[in-house]
Amino acid sequence: MGSTIPGVDGYMYPNEMELQWGLLIVLYPFITGLVAGAFILASLERVFKVEQVKPTYRLALLTALAFLLVAPLPLQLHLGHPERSFEMYLTPHLTSAMAMFGFVYLWYLMAVLLLEIWLEWRREIVLLAASTTGVRGFVYRLLTLGSRNISERALALDDRVGWLVTLIGIPSAFLLHGYVGFIFGSVKANPWWSTPLMPIVFLFSAIVSGVALVLLMYMAVCALKGVAADMRCTDTMGRYLLYAFVIDFSLEMLDLLHRVYEADESFKSLDFMVHTRLYGSHILVQIVAGTMVPIGLLALTQVLSLTERARRGLYVAATILTLVGIFAMRWNVVIGGQLFSKSFLGYTTYKMEFATREGLFTAALLLALPFLILWGLVRLLPPWTAPEWRTDRTTA
Amino acid sequence: MEAPTPRTALFKDAEHLARVAGLFLLGIGGFWVAQRLLVPEGFGQYGHYRPGALADKRDQPLVFAGRAACEQCHTDIAETKAKGKHARPACEACHGALALHASDPTVKPTRPDGRTLCLRCHAALVGRPSPFPQIDAAEHAPEGACTACHAAHDPGLGGAP
Amino acid sequence: MTVDRREFLSRTGKLLLLTGTAAAALEHVLAGRAAAAPGYAETEHWWGMIVDIDKCIGCGNCVRACKEENDVPREPYYFRTWVERYHVEHGDMEHPTVDSPNGGFDGFPERYASGDGSKSFFVPKLCNHCVESPCVQVCPVGATFRSRDGVVLVDKDYCLGCRYCVQACPYGCRYIDPRKHVVDKCDLCYHRITKGLTTACAEACPTGARQLVDLKDPKDPVHAFLRTRSIQVLKPQMATHAKVFYAGLDGSVR
Numbered sequence: 001m002g003s004t005i006p007g008v009d010g011y012m013y014p015n016e017m018e019l020q021w022g023l024l025i026v027l028y029p030f031i032t033g034l035v036a037g038a039f040i041l042a043s044l045e046r047v048f049k050v051e052q053v054k055p056t057y058r059l060a061l062l063t064a065l066a067f068l069l070v071a072p073l074p075l076q077l078h079l080g081h082p083e084r085s086f087e088m089y090l091t092p093h094l095t096s097a098m099a100m101f102g103f104v105y106l107w108y109l110m111a112v113l114l115l116e117i118w119l120e121w122r123r124e125i126v127l128l129a130a131s132t133t134g135v136r137g138f139v140y141r142l143l144t145l146g147s148r149n150i151s152e153r154a155l156a157l158d159d160r161v162g163w164l165v166t167l168i169g170i171p172s173a174f175l176l177h178g179y180v181g182f183i184f185g186s187v188k189a190n191p192w193w194s195t196p197l198m199p200i201v202f203l204f205s206a207i208v209s210g211v212a213l214v215l216l217m218y219m220a221v222c223a224l225k226g227v228a229a230d231m232r233c234t235d236t237m238g239r240y241l242l243y244a245f246v247i248d249f250s251l252e253m254l255d256l257l258h259r260v261y262e263a264d265e266s267f268k269s270l271d272f273m274v275h276t277r278l279y280g281s282h283i284l285v286q287i288v289a290g291t292m293v294p295i296g297l298l299a300l301t302q303v304l305s306l307t308e309r310a311r312r313g314l315y316v317a318a319t320i321l322t323l324v325g326i327f328a329m330r331w332n333v334v335i336g337g338q339l340f341s342k343s344f345l346g347y348t349t350y351k352m353e354f355a356t357r358e359g360l361f362t363a364a365l366l367l368a369l370p371f372l373i374l375w376g377l378v379r380l381l382p383p384w385t386a387p388e389w390r391t392d393r394t395t396a
Numbered sequence: 397m398e399a400p401t402p403r404t405a406l407f408k409d410a411e412h413l414a415r416v417a418g419l420f421l422l423g424i425g426g427f428w429v430a431q432r433l434l435v436p437e438g439f440g441q442y443g444h445y446r447p448g449a450l451a452d453k454r455d456q457p458l459v460f461a462g463r464a465a466c467e468q469c470h471t472d473i474a475e476t477k478a479k480g481k482h483a484r485p486a487c488e489a490c491h492g493a494l495a496l497h498a499s500d501p502t503v504k505p506t507r508p509d510g511r512t513l514c515l516r517c518h519a520a521l522v523g524r525p526s527p528f529p530q531i532d533a534a535e536h537a538p539e540g541a542c543t544a545c546h547a548a549h550d551p552g553l554g555g556a557p
Numbered sequence: 558m559t560v561d562r563r564e565f566l567s568r569t570g571k572l573l574l575l576t577g578t579a580a581a582a583l584e585h586v587l588a589g590r591a592a593a594a595p596g597y598a599e600t601e602h603w604w605g606m607i608v609d610i611d612k613c614i615g616c617g618n619c620v621r622a623c624k625e626e627n628d629v630p631r632e633p634y635y636f637r638t639w640v641e642r643y644h645v646e647h648g649d650m651e652h653p654t655v656d657s658p659n660g661g662f663d664g665f666p667e668r669y670a671s672g673d674g675s676k677s678f679f680v681p682k683l684c685n686h687c688v689e690s691p692c693v694q695v696c697p698v699g700a701t702f703r704s705r706d707g708v709v710l711v712d713k714d715y716c717l718g719c720r721y722c723v724q725a726c727p728y729g730c731r732y733i734d735p736r737k738h739v740v741d742k743c744d745l746c747y748h749r750i751t752k753g754l755t756t757a758c759a760e761a762c763p764t765g766a767r768q769l770v771d772l773k774d775p776k777d778p779v780h781a782f783l784r785t786r787s788i789q790v791l792k793p794q795m796a797t798h799a800k801v802f803y804a805g806l807d808g809s810v811r
C-alpha cells in the first residue's frame with residue numbers, strides 16, 4: 001500500500017524516513033579501504049618478499065598516507081558537532097567500536113605509516129636537507145629530527161626496524177579498516193548489516209580496491225613520466241588483485257546464499273529492496289560491472305597469452321571498474337541498510353544533495369583531495385630518484 | 397682517534413630512533429595531561445557519562461502541571477470529576493498544558509471548544525476498542541456543543557453541570 | 558569571584574588546548590555539577606511504562622503532549638513518541654497494514670470499515686528504556702547512558718551527533734534534532750518523574766492506556782499488571798530487556 005509521503009513506500013517508523021548516514025559515510029570506508037589495501041600491497045614486498053612489486057612500494061606508501069590524511073574529513077563534516085569529536089579521545093566508550101577510531105587512526109598514522117615512510121626516505125631526507133634551500137630545505141631539516149646519520153649501519157638498522165613496523169602495520173591496517181566493518185556488522189537492529197562476515201568482507205574488498213588503485217596509479221604515473229611500466233610488476237599486481245577478488249566475491253556470495261537459504265524475517269523485505277531500489281547499484285554496478293567483469297578481464301590475462309599493450313589495457317579497464325564496484329559496495333552497505341524500514345513494511349529513498357556539507361560536490365572534492373596531497377608528497381618525497389626509477393634502497 | 401667501541405657505535409647509529417621514541421613519549425605524555433585537564437568533572441562516577449547531565453535534565457521547565465497541581469485549587473471540580481465517567485482523564489488531557497497557569501493563576505487558560513475536543517476521543521473510529529463510548533458525529537446531535545447535554549466534568553447523562 | 562592559582566592554571570591549560578569556541582562551549586560541561594537531586598534518590602527507583610492496547614483509542618493526546626512538554630520539533634518527522642494504527646485482514650498476521658499519519662499527532666482519519674473480517678487497533682510506541690540497551694552500547698563517548706534509576710538519557714551537551722545510536726536502536730525511537738544537531742528521544746520526562754509527577758504522555762492519556770511505572774515500588778500497579786495480564790515487549794528476539802510492557806499486543810505488531 002502506498003503512503004502519502006514522497007519517497008516513502010509502505011510503512012516506516014516515523015523517525016526512520018530520513019537517512020542518518022549518507023554519502024560521506026559511504027566515502028569514509030572507501031577511503032580507509034584504499035589505505036589498508038595500498039598498505040597491504042606494500043607489505044607484500046617488504047614482509048612477504050614478493051619482490052616483483054618492488055617498483056610500487058614507495059608509491060603505495062605515499063598513496064596510503066595521502067588517503068589516510070583525508071580519511072577523518074568526511075567524518076568531521078558529517079558530525080552534528082565536529083568540535084566535540086575530541087571527546088572520543090577523552091572518554092572513549094569501550095563498548096563502542098566507533099570509539100576506537102581516534103586511537104586506531106592515530107596509531108596507524110604515527111606508529112605505522114609516518115614511521116615507515118620516514119625510515120624509508122631518511123637517506124634522501126638527510127641528503128636533501130643539506131642540499132636544498134628555502135622553505136623546502138627547512139622542511140627537510142625538520143624531518144631529519146636532528147640526526148644526519150646515514151651510515152651503512154644506521155640504514156641497515158632502519159631497514160630492520162622498517163620491516164618490524166610493516167609487520168606490525170599489517171594487523172594495524174586490518175584493524176583500521178576492519179573495525180568499520182564491525183561497526184556495521186555488530187548492529188543487531190539492522191539485518192542488512194548484522195553478520196559476522198562484515199569485517200572480513202570489508203577487509204578483502206579493501207585489499208581489492210587498494211591493489212587496484214596502486215596498479216592504476218603506477219601505470220598512470222609511468223605514462224606521465226614517459227617511462228615503460230614494469231610488466232613483471234603489473235602482472236604480479238594483477239594476479240594478486242585477481243586472488244583477492246575471488247576471495248572477496250566468494251565471501252559476498254556466501255553471505256547472499258546464506259540469506260536466501262535461511263530466509264529469516266527480514267529476507268522478503270531485503271530481497272524486494274535489492275530487486276527494486278538497490279537494483280542498479282547492487283546488481284548492475286557492484287556485482288556485474290564492478291566484480292564479475294573485472295574478474296573476467298583479469299582471468300583473461302592469466303589464461304591467455306596477451307601482448308603487453310593488451311594486458312595494460314585490460315588492467316586499466318579492470319582497475320577502474322573495480323574501484324567503481326568497491327565504491328558501489330560501500331554505497332550498498334551504508335545506503336542500502338537504511339532504505340528499508342525496521343518494521344519490514346516499507347522503504348524510503350536517499351535524497352542526495354549537491355552543494356551542502358554532505359553533498360555530492362563535497363564528496364567529489366574529498367575524493368580529489370588525496371590526489372592533490374599525493375602530488376605534494378611525491379614532490380617532497382620522490383618515490384624514485386632521477387633520472388630513472390630506482391628500486392634499490394641502499395645506493396645513491 | 398680511538399676507534400669507537402661496538403656499543404657506542406650502535407648507540408650512535410640508533411640515535412635517530414631514540415629521537416623518534418622520545419617524540420612518541422612526549423606525545424603520549426601530552427595526551428595524558430590533556431586528558432586530565434579536559435575530561436568533564438565527575439565523569440564515570442556512576443557510569444560512563446557526565447553526572448552533570450542529570451542535573452541539566454532535571455532543570456528542564458515543566459509545561460504540564462500535573463493533575464495534583466490542579467486539584468490543589470480546583471477541589472470542587474476535582475470532586476465532581478472523580479465521581480463520574482471522566483475520572484480517569486487528567487485535567488490537562490482536555491485543558492492542555494497549564495504549568496504556567498498553575499504557577500501564576502493570573503495567566504488565564506483558554507476554554508476548550510465543546511465539540512472539537514470531545515470528538516477527538518469520542519468520534520467513532522475503527523480501531524477504537526468497542527467498550528469505549530463512541531458516537532457517529534453525523535447522527536448523534538450533529539449540530540451544537542456536546543456540553544449542551546453532557547457536562548464536561550461529569551458527562552454521564554443526569555449528572556450535575 | 559576569586560580565582561586561585563591552581564584554578565587559573567587549569568583554565569589556561571584548557572583554553573590553550575582547545576580553540577576558543579570549543580573551550581567556551583565546554584566550560585559548563587567541564588565544570589562539576591551536583592548530580593544528586595534534593596529528595597530524590599536514584600537507586601530507589603526503576604522506571605518503566607505499561608501500555609494497555611485494549612485501552613488505546615488513538616486520540617493522539619500523548620503525541621501532542623510530548624511534543625509540547627519536551628519542545629520536540631513540530632515539523633515531520635521527529636517523534637519521541639508516536640501511535641501506529643494496525644489493520645489486519647482475515648488474520649493475516651504477516652502482512653498488516655500500518656499507518657501513523659504525522660505520528661498520530663492529529664489523530665487518525667477514518668480509513669477502515671468494520672465487520673469485514675478485519676481487525677484494527679492502535680499501538681503507542683516510545684523508547685523502551687532497555688536495560689541491555691544497544692544504543693548505549695554503541696555511543697562512542699558516553700553521551701547516551703542508562704541512569705541508575707533505569708532511564709536511558711541523552712547528554713545534549715556531550716553528544717557529537719554521529720548517529721550511531723540511531724542506527725543501533727531496533728525500535729526507531731531516536732532522531733536527530735534539526736536545530737541542535739544532537740540526538741533526542743523519549744527520556745520518560747525525567748524532569749517530571751524526578752519531582753514525583755508522571756510523564757506528559759501518561760498525564761494526557763484519557764484512558765490510562767499509558768502509565769508510568771516504578772518497578773521498585775512495591776505499591777505500584779505494575780506488579781499486578783504484569784502478573785494478571787499477558788505481557789509482551791516489542792521485538793523480544795533482540796534481547797534488549799525492554800522496560801515498556803504491552804498488554805494485548807497482537808502478533809502482527811512490528
